[in-house]
Amino acid sequence: MHELSITESILKQSLTEAKKNRAKIIKKIKLLVGEATSIVPDCVRFYFDTLKQETIAKDAILEIETKPLVIRCPKCKTQFKDLDLTCNCQAGIEIVSGQELMIESLEIE
Numbered sequence: 001m002h003e004l005s006i007t008e009s010i011l012k013q014s015l016t017e018a019k020k021n022r023a024k025i026i027k028k029i030k031l032l033v034g035e036a037t038s039i040v041p042d043c044v045r046f047y048f049d050t051l052k053q054e055t056i057a058k059d060a061i062l063e064i065e066t067k068p069l070v071i072r073c074p075k076c077k078t079q080f081k082d083l084d085l086t087c088n089c090q091a092g093i094e095i096v097s098g099q100e101l102m103i104e105s106l107e108i109e
């Protein structure tokens with residue numbers, strides 16, 4: 001159910017933004033979702049299609065771009081794509097990308 005509240009907040013943000021710009025319709029919402037967020041894009045799409053009815057986003061297309069998880073050693077700055085891979089520094093890890101959850105762009109009219 002995690003995706004439902006996320007989708008609600010995305011739609012709310014989009015509607016607020018559209019209102020600020022005096023838009024009449026929202027044509028497209030582009031979303032950036034990091035792999036590490038464990039959000040299922042298909043779920044978000046499903047809820048979005050239900051929630052958007054009765055709003056100015058009812059014909060909007062939801063485009064979801066997923067960002068892969070990239071982690072890095074804070075010491076030698078080597079980047080890894082898998083938590084099982086590590087260097088020999090034993091310095092822990094830093095997350096470079098993969099935790100995004102944001103509206104990248106909004107097409108309004």
Ligand SMILES: [Zn+2]
Pocket residue numbers: 073074075076077078087088089090091
């Ligand atoms: Zn290292």
